[in-house]
Amino acid sequence: MRKLLSTWDRAVFDRVAAREWPGAQRVLPRLTRTADHGVLWLGVAATAAALGSRPMRRAALRGVASLAVASATVNTLGKYAVRRDRPLLHSVPVIRRLERQPFTPSFPSGHAASAAAFATGVAFENKWWGLAVAPLAVSVAFSRVYTGVHYPGDVLAGAAIGAGAAFAVRGMAPTRTQLAPPARPRADAPALKRGEGLIVVANPGSGQRTGQRADPAQEVHAVLPDAEVVTVGGPEGPSMVEAMEEAAARAARAGGALGVMGGDGTINAAARAAVRHRLPLAVMPGGTRNHFAYDLGIETFGAAARAVETGEAVAVDLARFRSGTRARPGSGRAGSNAGSSGDEAAEGVQEGYYLNTFSIGAYPELVRIREEWAHRIGAWPAGVLAAWRVLRTSAPVTVEVNGRRRAVWLLFVGNCSYRTMGLAPVRRHDLADGVLDVRVVHGGRLARTRLLLAAVTGGLKHTPVLSESRLRSLRIGGLAPGTDLAFDGEVAPAPRELWLDKANEALTVYRLLPD
Numbered sequence: 001m002r003k004l005l006s007t008w009d010r011a012v013f014d015r016v017a018a019r020e021w022p023g024a025q026r027v028l029p030r031l032t033r034t035a036d037h038g039v040l041w042l043g044v045a046a047t048a049a050a051l052g053s054r055p056m057r058r059a060a061l062r063g064v065a066s067l068a069v070a071s072a073t074v075n076t077l078g079k080y081a082v083r084r085d086r087p088l089l090h091s092v093p094v095i096r097r098l099e100r101q102p103f104t105p106s107f108p109s110g111h112a113a114s115a116a117a118f119a120t121g122v123a124f125e126n127k128w129w130g131l132a133v134a135p136l137a138v139s140v141a142f143s144r145v146y147t148g149v150h151y152p153g154d155v156l157a158g159a160a161i162g163a164g165a166a167f168a169v170r171g172m173a174p175t176r177t178q179l180a181p182p183a184r185p186r187a188d189a190p191a192l193k194r195g196e197g198l199i200v201v202a203n204p205g206s207g208q209r210t211g212q213r214a215d216p217a218q219e220v221h222a223v224l225p226d227a228e229v230v231t232v233g234g235p236e237g238p239s240m241v242e243a244m245e246e247a248a249a250r251a252a253r254a255g256g257a258l259g260v261m262g263g264d265g266t267i268n269a270a271a272r273a274a275v276r277h278r279l280p281l282a283v284m285p286g287g288t289r290n291h292f293a294y295d296l297g298i299e300t301f302g303a304a305a306r307a308v309e310t311g312e313a314v315a316v317d318l319a320r321f322r323s324g325t326r327a328r329p330g331s332g333r334a335g336s337n338a339g340s341s342g343d344e345a346a347e348g349v350q351e352g353y354y355l356n357t358f359s360i361g362a363y364p365e366l367v368r369i370r371e372e373w374a375h376r377i378g379a380w381p382a383g384v385l386a387a388w389r390v391l392r393t394s395a396p397v398t399v400e401v402n403g404r405r406r407a408v409w410l411l412f413v414g415n416c417s418y419r420t421m422g423l424a425p426v427r428r429h430d431l432a433d434g435v436l437d438v439r440v441v442h443g444g445r446l447a448r449t450r451l452l453l454a455a456v457t458g459g460l461k462h463t464p465v466l467s468e469s470r471l472r473s474l475r476i477g478g479l480a481p482g483t484d485l486a487f488d489g490e491v492a493p494a495p496r497e498l499w500l501d502k503a504n505e506a507l508t509v510y511r512l513l514p515d
Helices: 002-018 024-034 036-051 054-082 110-125 127-146 152-172 216-221 240-254 264-276 291-296 301-310 362-377 379-393 447-457
Strands: 198-202 228-231 257-262 281-285 313-323 351-354 357-361 397-401 404-415 418-421 424-428 436-442 466-471 474-477 484-487 490-493 498-510
Touching: 002 127, 002 152, 024 036, 024 127, 036 054, 036 110, 036 127, 054 110, 054 127, 054 152, 110 127, 110 152, 127 152, 198 216, 198 240, 198 281, 216 228, 216 257, 240 257, 240 264, 257 264, 264 281, 264 291, 264 351, 264 498, 281 291, 281 301, 291 424, 301 498, 313 404, 357 362, 357 397, 362 404, 362 484, 436 498
Parallel strands: 198 228, 198 257, 257 281, 281 498
Antiparallel strands: 313 351, 313 498, 357 404, 357 484, 397 404, 397 474, 404 436, 418 424, 436 466, 474 498, 484 490
């Protein structure tokens, strides 16, 4: 059998060498050189990351990760397990041959493995982008036979290893479709055909969106033609809070729904208004940082529009913070005092709500620096600059957590449990689990260095620098004047004492439900 396969392999190689392939002579030798060391695929990924949307950046990252696993497998195991000689070039036209002939063993093809791994990884995130990349991947794989550096069997084996690497990466880091948020608890919401009865408040400047985009009204009307769009942010127009309140009041009178287009801070304001007026919320992911929308499973305007038209919705938790040392009666649900963050309620108690994260320590300073520079150099470079400055200059904050005084670099409180990638909480699987995800990075000698080493070596679960817990409520005290807190990307002065708890299933949000 092995001899038969080898004979077939050489016969196909000779047929490819003998045949004329129109147009291939100018393209394939250059293409195969471009793909050396994965340069072609890294370039495609970098372009997608720089110019594409967040889902496209995620697909590019998965493609590069799959390529890295495939390349490591081929170069450490595959090449030296079989040690097959390269094909003889006497049957290959001289004009097709590469100037620099590879000297490593022929089996399997590393170029084919990288191409298949990248294309398969991208396809796992989005099948249409995978189909767009597939012709390029096939061309790279075929170019290895065309130029005479591999037998067809080498290429097929390399492609199989590449696809397997992409499956392995998916096993270690599941795609969002594999981890779709639970549909329960389902909630009642009106079905608004063509968006009739939906009032969308759009903040075009929210989240430092990159690139030139269409007018917000055009983007919304492309999927919901009868929706009303209110744009805020002009010098003479209403404030965000005023626009949300007015839109929510009119939507409630009409029996409709409130919509929002913007980043997490804008969505936070809309959520508070929707809860006050007992309205379902339609989230249009229009900002750079749309963590809530993505965790909800809404990545496109089309997905949001389909849920609005069919009336599919879920109930999600809100997390709440308020000044004082204990919660007031009835803290288990959102009430009429859900004022805008930083406002004073009737009892003189400062109160705010958040959908994603709350933090004290290094992160509020990072947010402040990022927002200071984002409009000058862009959101992503500003985030890198802010992280570098904070890591270099920040100092621990002294705080009491549930009565215990300690120095911390960071106190993080997530609304619902987060999955972690490295040091960063990245995604929630359930937006109605009723808990606060509390993480504390403790101060102390070389704390940041020890934390980084633990992350690199996979020992985060065992390092004493980081502690994690899931709580229903949390008391924070002993904060010095001038301490800031951050919630949903916004920064505000922190009172001396804070109480955090949950308003379970307080917000109804449109979202497509599984079949």
